[in-house]
Amino acid sequence: MLLASVSAFPYAASAQQSVSADVPQATTSTGETPDAAVPQVDPIVPEPEFDAALPALSDDPNAPLEPMADFETPAAPLPQQPGTPATAQDGTVVVPATPTAQDSELAQPLVPLDQFDVTPATELAEGEDPDAIEIKYTTVVTGLEELGLDGQFEALSALEEGDGEADNAVMVSARAREDEQLAIRLMRSLGYYDATATSVVEQNPANSGNLRAVITATPGEQYKLGSIMVKAEPTVPAGLIDRELPLAVGDPIEAERVQGAEANVALKLPQQGYPFAEVGQRDILLDETSFRGDYTLPVTTGPRASFGGYTTEGDLAFDAEHVGVLARFDRDELYDNRKVDDLREALVATGLFSTVSVEPKRTGQPGPDGTEYVDLLVRQDAGPPRTLAAEAGYGTGQGVRIEGTWTHRNLFPPEGALIGNVIAGTQEQGLGVTFRRSNAGRRDRTVSLLASANRSDYEAFEAFTGTVAGRISYDSTPIWQKRFTYYYGFELVGTNEDRFDFDLGERVRDTYFIGALPLFAGFDTSDDLLNPTKGFRLKLNLSPETSIQGGAGFYARTMVEATGYFPITDSIVLAGRARAGSIAGIDRDDLAPSRRYYAGGGGSVRGFGFQELGPRTEEPNPDFDPTDPEEEDAPTIFRPVGGRSLNEFAIEARYRFGNFGIVPFLDAGQVYDSSLPKGKDLRFGAGIGGRFYTNFGPLRVDVATPINRQEGESLIALYISIGQAF
Incomplete structure (x- = not known):
């Protein structure tokens, strides 16, 4: 009961402690304190008053404690106005202090949790805590290098991801424990299923504050x-x-x-x-x-299957029959998923779908050799069929050339496209319309019909030309680059052109009607259509033609070209090209100027203007004014005539770094009056180009100059286009 009293009344206990602490006590030789040595101190609370304050207790020691409600709670003092004097029990007058604003704030009730403002103070929200401590640590891993797992561990490690910095040691320990489990998972991936790993975080050196996390991996036996x-x-x-x-x-x-x-x-x-x-x-x-x-x-395994038929559903671009045209397999062939993937790619390549999918469906019908027929379900979602496109280029001597096209890719299903094009340039203008049917009757075969009207105004000739042509082709595309390609067709050309009449010594205009049967064959082992880095290409063009201008004349135009690509390093490719052309069966002057061979330009011999190489005429300059004292034009100009044969050579080193490239090059070539190229009097051009590589091919800018430049030739030639020069 004494403990209860002390607990209930701490002030009495405090009084006793105060006495023993403040008053020195005397002792006898026996260690006892005589009563005479205890000073007389008046009690703070008189004994009768203290006894009266004790609650009534039961005489039964086994009785339960009295309920707390039986204890009297001292009456709360009456509230006083600030500054009102109060009298203590000893008669002392006490004046309470006037509460401050802070006291008033503390006296207010607490704000509800859902209304409490948790926004940090501005000086803490805008910057890092100036008192934050950052520790450094290093990571040591043993036992994984022998298994070849150190690289994978480093790539996935939480310790390594922290870059050797942490806010505290607890964070380092947590990362180390996470890496323990990582090491175990990696070892188990190699069959070490009894593998264990431990981690230790220690100061290194001792008492330095810098930590070292050591991961020790023990693989055990490999299963x-x-x-x-x-x-x-x-x-x-x-x-x-x-x-x-x-x-x-x-x-x-x-x-x-x-x-x-x-x-x-x-x-x-x-x-x-x-x-x-x-x-x-x-x-x-x-x-x-x-x-x-x-x-x-x-x-x-499911059933062994053979190809059956085709079904299609959705927003159709074409029917199931045309799906069968795109397939490279026949009914009854053993099912091969690679051929299904090829069909899916062919459907995507048409450009007619927003989405398209191909999946096999069971039919339950017996097929050959104990198989079951499987139909292919093609789900189509036809995309927008119309497109607008434009391309632009520039070449010295050829000027600016911009071509825009409008295409409806499926105006005449299946895959019957109508294409309209407009050419606007400084030296060429034209209009044209083309009908093209892709995958015409068989996969990758294209049938096209063309009608166009053009005006060309070059140094070699000025021509107004109308053309009607048709062609059947098997071509390469950016999606499918084919090893063998070909085309054959017809051309009907009516053209009015000016030419230099050497007998008259002046330019005259003639009208030519030309019929041609162009043929082409190509063989390509290169690895890319627009940016090859290895392999080679061979091309052969042959066009038997007849020209009616005064009388009928038959002749043949032939062109052979070979290109090769040789990787020197991962970033350098050496590329070379050789080309030769011949026209046999007709004199040069009886041949329409637009059908002759020319050389010079971005796709020919760089360093020279468009069609600038070869035989030339020296003619009076129509723009020269001899009466003008400030006249700067030359009295005569040189104009190319063209020829019946040519040869061209080119070599360039393509150095690529990232999406950019530098290409130094050297080109050579010449045009001849004879029907066969002579291989002499070659002219050379040298220069350097820049490349910017995109996902649709490289953008090309070449600058070149002729070596041993002659009168009338350009000093600098500039070429801008898409794709490599060859």
Whole structure:
């Protein structure tokens, strides 16, 4: 009961402690304190008053404590106005202090939690805590390098991601524990299923404040395959799944090896007649005593299938019959998923779809050799069929050339396009319309019909030309670059052109009617259509023609070209080109100027203007005014005549760095009056180019100058276009 009294009345206990602390006490030789030595002190609370304050207690020591409600709570003092004097029990007058604004604020009730403002103070929100402490640490890993896992660990490590800095040691320890589990996962991925890892964070050096996190990996024994079992229906040929599952007894149970083997099964079965094959969840039972694992793989093969027909649904661009034209397989062929992927790419290449998909569907109908026919369901979502496009280029002597096209890619289904084009340039203007049917009757065959009217105004000639032409072609595209390409067709040309009459010594205009049967064959082993880096290309053009101008004349135009691409390093490609042309069966002056051969320009011999090379005439300059004392034009001008043969050579080193490139080059070429090129009197041009590589091909800017420049030739030639020069 004494403890209860002291607990209930701490002030009495405090009084006793105060006495013992403030008054020195005398002792006798026996260590006892005599009563005479205790000073007389008046009690703070008189004994009668103290006893009266004690609550009434039961005489039964086993009775429960009295309820708290029986205790009287001292009456609260009456509130006083600020500054009002109060009288203490000893008669002292006390004047309470006037409350301040802070006291009033503290006296207010608490704000509800949902209304509490948690926005940090401005000086803390706008900057880092100036009292924040940052510690440095290093990371040491042992036991993983021998397994070849150190690189993977470093790439995934939480410690490494922290770059050796942390707010406190607890953060370093948390990262180290996370890396423990990472090390264990990596070791288990190689078959070390008993692997352990520990981490220690220590000061390095001692008491320096700098920490070192040490991860110690212990791989233990590596588990290997003890047996391999595939649960599946019999296949044709027998053992197909076992053959396509590249695992053997004794192989380490490595995650990548096992997953790769299973992926190979999932890939190869649909390529060999099983479109619905599914690889189930593997089971590996480990034996801790022999460190072996029994591997079981369930496979659902589904029926062995052959190609059947086609069905299509959705917003159709064309029907199922045309889908069959794009396919590179026939009915009754054994199902091969690679051919289905090829069909899907062909559908995408038409450019007619927003989305398109191809998937096999079971028919339940028996096919050849015990297979089941599978139809291909093509889901179509036709996209916008119309496009507007433009391209622009510039060449010295050719000027600016801009061409815009409008295309409706499916105006005449299936894949019947109507194309209108406009050419606007400083030296060429024209209008044209083309009908083109892609995949006409067979995959990759294009039939086109063209009608155009053009005006060309070059140094060599001025011509007003109308053309009607047709062509059947098998071409390369950016999606499918083909090894063999060809075209054949016809051209009907009516053209009115001016030419220099050497007999009269002046320019005259003639009208020519030309019929031609152009032929082309190409062989291409290069690795890219617009930016090749290896391989070679061979091209042959042959065009038997007849020209009616006064009388009929028959002749043949021929052109042969070879280009090669040789990688020197990963960033440097050496490219070369040789080209030769011949026109046999007609004199040069009987040939329409637009059908002759010319050289010079961005796609020919750089350093020279467009059509600038070859035989030239010296003619009076019509712009020269001899009466003008400030006349700057020359009295005569040189104009190319063209020829019946040519040869061209080019070599360039293509150095690429990132999306940019530098290309120094040297070109050579000449045009001759004879029907066969002579290979002499070659002219050379040298220069340098810049390249900016985009996802649709390189943008080209070439600057060149002729070597041993002659009168009338350009000092600097500039060429801007898309794609490499060759």
